[in-house]
Amino acid sequence: MNRIDSKKNPTVKAIKKLTTPAGRKKANQYLLESWHLVGEALQHLPTTQINLILATDQQLLQHQAAFHDKNVTVISNEVAKELGATSTPQGIFAVVNIPKQRQFPQSLQGAWLLLDDVQDPGNIGTMVRTADAAGFTGVIFGDGTASQYNDKVLRAMQGSQFHLQLFRTDLLPLVKRLHQQNFPVFGTALDPNAQNYRDVQPISDFALVMGNEGNGMQPELLRQTTNNLYIPITGQAESLNVAVAAAILMFQLHQT
Amino acid sequence: MNRIDSKKNPTVKAIKKLTTPAGRKKANQYLLESWHLVGEALQHLPTTQINLILATDQQLLQHQAAFHDKNVTVISNEVAKELGATSTPQGIFAVVNIPKQRQFPQSLQGAWLLLDDVQDPGNIGTMVRTADAAGFTGVIFGDGTASQYNDKVLRAMQGSQFHLQLFRTDLLPLVKRLHQQNFPVFGTALDPNAQNYRDVQPISDFALVMGNEGNGMQPELLRQTTNNLYIPITGQAESLNVAVAAAILMFQLHQT
Numbered sequence: 001m002n003r004i005d006s007k008k009n010p011t012v013k014a015i016k017k018l019t020t021p022a023g024r025k026k027a028n029q030y031l032l033e034s035w036h037l038v039g040e041a042l043q044h045l046p047t048t049q050i051n052l053i054l055a056t057d058q059q060l061l062q063h064q065a066a067f068h069d070k071n072v073t074v075i076s077n078e079v080a081k082e083l084g085a086t087s088t089p090q091g092i093f094a095v096v097n098i099p100k101q102r103q104f105p106q107s108l109q110g111a112w113l114l115l116d117d118v119q120d121p122g123n124i125g126t127m128v129r130t131a132d133a134a135g136f137t138g139v140i141f142g143d144g145t146a147s148q149y150n151d152k153v154l155r156a157m158q159g160s161q162f163h164l165q166l167f168r169t170d171l172l173p174l175v176k177r178l179h180q181q182n183f184p185v186f187g188t189a190l191d192p193n194a195q196n197y198r199d200v201q202p203i204s205d206f207a208l209v210m211g212n213e214g215n216g217m218q219p220e221l222l223r224q225t226t227n228n229l230y231i232p233i234t235g236q237a238e239s240l241n242v243a244v245a246a247a248i249l250m251f252q253l254h255q256t
Numbered sequence: 257m258n259r260i261d262s263k264k265n266p267t268v269k270a271i272k273k274l275t276t277p278a279g280r281k282k283a284n285q286y287l288l289e290s291w292h293l294v295g296e297a298l299q300h301l302p303t304t305q306i307n308l309i310l311a312t313d314q315q316l317l318q319h320q321a322a323f324h325d326k327n328v329t330v331i332s333n334e335v336a337k338e339l340g341a342t343s344t345p346q347g348i349f350a351v352v353n354i355p356k357q358r359q360f361p362q363s364l365q366g367a368w369l370l371l372d373d374v375q376d377p378g379n380i381g382t383m384v385r386t387a388d389a390a391g392f393t394g395v396i397f398g399d400g401t402a403s404q405y406n407d408k409v410l411r412a413m414q415g416s417q418f419h420l421q422l423f424r425t426d427l428l429p430l431v432k433r434l435h436q437q438n439f440p441v442f443g444t445a446l447d448p449n450a451q452n453y454r455d456v457q458p459i460s461d462f463a464l465v466m467g468n469e470g471n472g473m474q475p476e477l478l479r480q481t482t483n484n485l486y487i488p489i490t491g492q493a494e495s496l497n498v499a500v501a502a503a504i505l506m507f508q509l510h511q512t
Contacts, residue, residue: 122378126497135490156497163492198511234391234512236419241382241412244503247496251504255454256490 002073004054007082011073015054015083015095019151024098030149032094033085035063040159041094042066048162049097056080056091063092085151098149104167107181109205110137111254114185116171116221117144117212118242124148125156126243127210131164134250138165140174144212171209175224178207185209187217187225188249190239194230197248202255210246258329260310263338267329271310271339271351275407280354286405288350289341291319296415297350298322304418305353312336312347319348341407354405360423363437365461366393367510370441372427372477373400373468374498380404381412382499383466387420390506394421396430400468427465431480434463441465443473443481444505446495450486453504458511466502 004012017023018031029051032038041048053072055063060072075083080091113131118124124146128139146153148166178185184206188194209225211217222228231245240248260268273279274287285307288294297304309328311319316328331339336347369387374380380402384395402409404422434441440462443450465481467473478484487501496504 126500129493130496130500132491132493133487133489133496158493160491160493231389231507233389235388235416237385237389237414237416240386240389240503241499243497243500244382244386247500247503248507251487 001071003075004073004079005076007079009079012079012082015052015093018095019085021147021150024147024149028098029095030098030154031083031151032096032154033083033092033151034090034155035059035092037154037159038092038094039063039066040162041096042070044162047099049099050094051097052095054079054083054093054095059090059092085155101167102165104169108137108178108183108207111135111204111250112137112207113139113246113250114142114171114175114207114209115139115145116142116209116217117215118210119146119213120242121146121150121152122156123213123241123243125153125158127246128157128164128166129160130243130247130250132160134254135256136164136250136254138167140171141166141168142171143168171221172218172224175207175209175221179224179226183207184227185225186249186253187222187228188245189222189228189230190216191228191230192232194228197229197231197252200227200229200253202253204254204256206253208246208249208253210242213242257327259331260329260335261332263335265335268335268338271308271349274351275341277403277406280403280405284354285351286354286410287339287407288352288410289339289348289407290346290411291315291348293410293415294348294350295319295322296418297352298326300418305355306350307353308351310335310339310349315346315348341411357423358421360425364393364434364439364463367391367460367506368393368463369395369502369506370398370427370431370463370465371395371401372398372465372473373471374466375402375469376498377402377406377408378412379469379497379499381409381414383502384409384413384420384422385416386499386503386506388416390510391512392420392506392510394423396427397422397424398427399424427477428474428480431463431465431477435480435482439463440483441481442505442509443478443484444501445478445484445486446472447484447486448488450484453485453487453508456483456485456509458509460510460512462509464502464505464509466498469498
């Protein structure tokens with residue numbers, strides 16, 4: 001069993017680089033933190049390719065059963081602090097290969113969430129987690145939307161990336177194509193002239209597009225949708241948080 | 257017009273202390289950051305007592321009209337960075353008096369959100385903002401729930417604290433009293449034996465209780481409610497983010 005005690009160890013330095021977009025791209029790997037996420041990854045072998053598991057003595061002892069046939073590198077608390085995103089890390093990590101994107105389906109089935117230039121990693125991760133809870137089939141990250149391998153996105157997804165199909169693509173040609181295939185695409189707009197979401201009957205196969213936190217959806221994309229929805233605001237708030245709006249719409253539109 | 261250029265200035269040091277709970281308590285003041293929030297505070301004078309407005313030259317120029325009869329202290333970018341919560345602050349702040357809590361009403365009217373030991377400031381602020389958007393009357397912070405004057409709570413509320421009644425109290429005696437007054441109190445539970453929220457008809461006067469992120473509502477409190485609701489999860493996610501769950505419930509229960 002390997003052991004790393006110093007945060008100056010070259011492996012630690014290499015792993016630390018996975019917390020940046022450039023480092024992830026270069027290594028084609030990302031870092032998972034916490035037992036919840038590492039445990040989910042272990043349940044999704046071999047689709048998920050784990051390169052390295054790192055655990056403190058305490059974490060190793062606690063999850064012995066799950067690790068019995070795995071090669072675990074034991075790390076000191078100092079190393080855990082160096083790699084962790086918080087000041088009191090749990091002390092368990094996995095280095096995972098970034099998979100090749102699967103072939104994008106010719107046509108979609110089920111409920112899909114499309115993210116158009118969403119910026120905040122917490123919002124993105126929360127929307128993926130909510131899509132999972134609402135029984136959605138997948139989430140499509142439009143160009144401009146932050147990476148699914150960002151540590152804050154990973155934390156907020158709470159493992160839902162293992163339950164859903166995630167893709168990244170340019171949304172404009174996709175929405176045009178869905179429209180041609182008569183697959184309903186609902187846009188979202190802060191516009192009382194759009195359709196009140198409460199007037200839409202729940203359906204099983206559709207796409208819902210959420211836009212950028214400050215600017216909403218791209219105007220070109222709004223023009224390509226089947227229909228645009230709005231959530232009526234009855235108080236004095238100017239708008240809703242994007243992850244909150246997405247949740248209200250997903251649970252209204254998809255009631256299987 | 258006063259001017260502060262150095263972050264070592266004693267006033268800057270004193271204001272910086274307002275970013276901690278102890279500092280806020282000692283001074284009985286809190287710090288608002290960003291034009292959106294300072295502008296909302298200016299619209300709510302004299303109920304909101306502003307002690308000091310600090311702005312960079314650029315912000316002063318940009319909001320001259322709003323500041324015409326106000327005493328503004330001009331600050332350097334260095335001071336703005338020292339006081340700001342982010343690395344690129346807007347450069348506008350207000351030091352506001354913490355008001356005495358208003359007399360707690362003998363009986364409640366309208367829709368109220370109750371927060372039972374909610375920890376994450378972003379979740380708390382987002383729930384207050386959503387309650388505002390859903391036309392709620394107020395939010396009651398139960399003991400254990402993070403402070404409404406925490407900078408991350410303030411940022412996520414987006415000014416909704418100026419539109420709603422906010423109180424802090426022990427929830428257990430309150431919920432008992434509401435129950436005696438036949439005021440409906442809905443608890444929330446991750447328990448399929450609870451009532452599916454979709455089976456509840458929208459109503460105008462009620463309280464909705466959201467619990468702690470990890471542990472949910474206190475068991476004693478769950479036993480005191482009129483009814484406990486759950487949101488059916490159809491995918492593989494274990495749970496919903498608390499602010500997401502609150503949003504789904506608030507927009508379902510309160511449809512004025």
